Amino acid sequence: MCPFKGGMSSSRDVDNSDGLVSAGGVTDNEGRQHCRDEPKISGGRLKSITDYIPRCRRGYLTKKEIENYMTTLLRIVRRGSKICEELDIQCIVEILHRGAELFWTEPMLIELPFPDDGLIVVGDLHGYMIDLLLTMVECGSPTQRHYIFLGDYVDRGSHQIETFLFVLLMKLRWPDRVYMLRGNHETFELNANYQFFAACKRAFGSEDVYHVFGRLFDMMPVAAIFGDYFLCLHGGVSQWMTSRDNIRNLHRPTFMNQMKMLQCCLLADILWADPDLKQKSAFMPSERNTSYTFNAEGLECVLKALNVHTLLRGHQPFLRGYYENVPRKCYTVHTAPCSRDPLFAGAAFLCRREGNSYTVTARSHQVQPDWILVEKSMQAEKMLVDAFASEYLFASTEKDNCDHCAIRIPRTLTRKPRILSHLEIAEWVQTYAKQLVLDDDKYKSLAGKIGLVAKRYVLYFPVYYDILHLNGGTFRVWFSDEEKKLINTYYDDDVFNANVRYSIASSNTNLDISPRDVDVNATPYHKEPLILHMESAPSADMPVHECVEKMTISDSSKKQLFNR
Numbered sequence: 001m002c003p004f005k006g007g008m009s010s011s012r013d014v015d016n017s018d019g020l021v022s023a024g025g026v027t028d029n030e031g032r033q034h035c036r037d038e039p040k041i042s043g044g045r046l047k048s049i050t051d052y053i054p055r056c057r058r059g060y061l062t063k064k065e066i067e068n069y070m071t072t073l074l075r076i077v078r079r080g081s082k083i084c085e086e087l088d089i090q091c092i093v094e095i096l097h098r099g100a101e102l103f104w105t106e107p108m109l110i111e112l113p114f115p116d117d118g119l120i121v122v123g124d125l126h127g128y129m130i131d132l133l134l135t136m137v138e139c140g141s142p143t144q145r146h147y148i149f150l151g152d153y154v155d156r157g158s159h160q161i162e163t164f165l166f167v168l169l170m171k172l173r174w175p176d177r178v179y180m181l182r183g184n185h186e187t188f189e190l191n192a193n194y195q196f197f198a199a200c201k202r203a204f205g206s207e208d209v210y211h212v213f214g215r216l217f218d219m220m221p222v223a224a225i226f227g228d229y230f231l232c233l234h235g236g237v238s239q240w241m242t243s244r245d246n247i248r249n250l251h252r253p254t255f256m257n258q259m260k261m262l263q264c265c266l267l268a269d270i271l272w273a274d275p276d277l278k279q280k281s282a283f284m285p286s287e288r289n290t291s292y293t294f295n296a297e298g299l300e301c302v303l304k305a306l307n308v309h310t311l312l313r314g315h316q317p318f319l320r321g322y323y324e325n326v327p328r329k330c331y332t333v334h335t336a337p338c339s340r341d342p343l344f345a346g347a348a349f350l351c352r353r354e355g356n357s358y359t360v361t362a363r364s365h366q367v368q369p370d371w372i373l374v375e376k377s378m379q380a381e382k383m384l385v386d387a388f389a390s391e392y393l394f395a396s397t398e399k400d401n402c403d404h405c406a407i408r409i410p411r412t413l414t415r416k417p418r419i420l421s422h423l424e425i426a427e428w429v430q431t432y433a434k435q436l437v438l439d440d441d442k443y444k445s446l447a448g449k450i451g452l453v454a455k456r457y458v459l460y461f462p463v464y465y466d467i468l469h470l471n472g473g474t475f476r477v478w479f480s481d482e483e484k485k486l487i488n489t490y491y492d493d494d495v496f497n498a499n500v501r502y503s504i505a506s507s508n509t510n511l512d513i514s515p516r517d518v519d520v521n522a523t524p525y526h527k528e529p530l531i532l533h534m535e536s537a538p539s540a541d542m543p544v545h546e547c548v549e550k551m552t553i554s555d556s557s558k559k560q561l562f563n564r
Helices: 046-052 063-079 090-103 130-139 160-173 196-204 210-219 243-247 262-271 295-304 370-387 422-432 434-439 441-446 451-467 481-486 557-563
Strands: 109-112 117-123 148-149 178-180 223-226 230-233 283-285 292-294 310-313 322-326 330-333 345-354 357-366 531-533
Touching: 063 160, 090 210, 090 292, 109 243, 109 330, 117 130, 130 160, 130 345, 130 357, 130 370, 160 178, 160 196, 196 210, 196 451, 243 262, 283 451, 292 295, 295 310, 310 357, 330 345, 422 434, 422 451, 441 451, 451 481, 451 557
Parallel strands: 109 223, 117 148, 148 178, 230 310, 310 330, 357 531
Antiparallel strands: 117 345, 223 230, 283 292, 322 330, 345 357
16 A cells, blocks of 8 residues: 555645646746746836737638748748838737647647658757758648648747748648648747847847737647658657556646646657667657657657657757658657758658558758748748639638737746746655655765755656555556556555556546547557558667757755755
């Protein structure tokens, strides 16, 4: 029997009745996180920010308006003019509100048959319009191929606003042929202190539009599955992906204080996780201060649980713009070169099905001089004019009023954490798993070593959570022999099914998921994997460009946690 029944295990990770208990930490009566570095945004105008944002003229955009906006954006980047000179704030708000409305109709996990005309997978763009146009001119318009964008549209480049709006307008024009996923840069935690906030303020003279972008980011899907074969997302897989329902049921908007603890963990992994084939354990805490890295074993466990075969991801820049992380199982693509040095390249994937096999072709492009942007924008505009006349019809519901204009943006919007950091995980362990920590003699040797204690908290959090919330078993797709031994110190050994490596007993109650065997919308895992070809794949030892981003956690925040 678990010694914590009626005590530790009664501590829940769900919100209380007034919504003030965060999944990841202690909050005050405004839902504000302690022990967390916050975006450096002024709060003076946020109380009535809706009053400063122009209202939409109506609740829809016509096909002609969307097409004109797309050609206008191409003209802006071609001429080097300012976006505010061609599109006023009301135009931007109307585009963003229609995008948020469309994203709201899509599930968090998009599940589609594999398209007959192929799939273009676009990785991180980071505000480089030239790399988007190079990809489109090379691979064709959305009327010729389906497109999936893996996130990270903003920050860094000189056309951050234009790049995101252009992709969003493609989505609005061809909603069934263009799909957009959220990246880790589409969160306040990163883009508020990075460059996108400054870009919005510089372009429009105020921060108002930035908050409308943020509201849309919170509505975006985070993963897609094509043909029950390819899993597409920005960061990586998660040890809590025991079912597709885990992803389907992620809460929107993605505020931590409205999500369950394991949902927060899952979202952090989807947006931030990286593969690390050198680590021995299937899942380990990431050096990015959030999420967990995974090796080939961890990847395979998740692919089987989700009934898919191959992961296509972004998030990490490589010298040639793409990389084969795990042969036939995991590929990374970064469409904007990680440096504007001519030695580096960007890439996109062209995925096709040929009979019983899939091919993934990397379409690489080198860094181009600035004048190429003029040429490619003209080529892209000509291609789009032809696409506008195609047989793919535009469908829009005409409404007199915009529902999103009625939504007030609260003063605390920018202070609502979206991504669970290791600091919140350590705080959870110290708050709810204190007895488990006291039972572990290893912590005694780490007395006074705050960094090492925090790392151990994050490392053992998954099994601590299992012990406190399950009567033996795990919410995860994998656990180590050491973790099983630890669980068995509190529960009988026979609670585990000897024929199954993992258990998700009771997880449908605590995580709002359904067990894998009743996931009726998932087809069986391919027992005989289809053949996957990677044309022009780089060698396994190809070096990655060192550009590791981390969530910022200050030393003062760490000390505040451990001094409580």
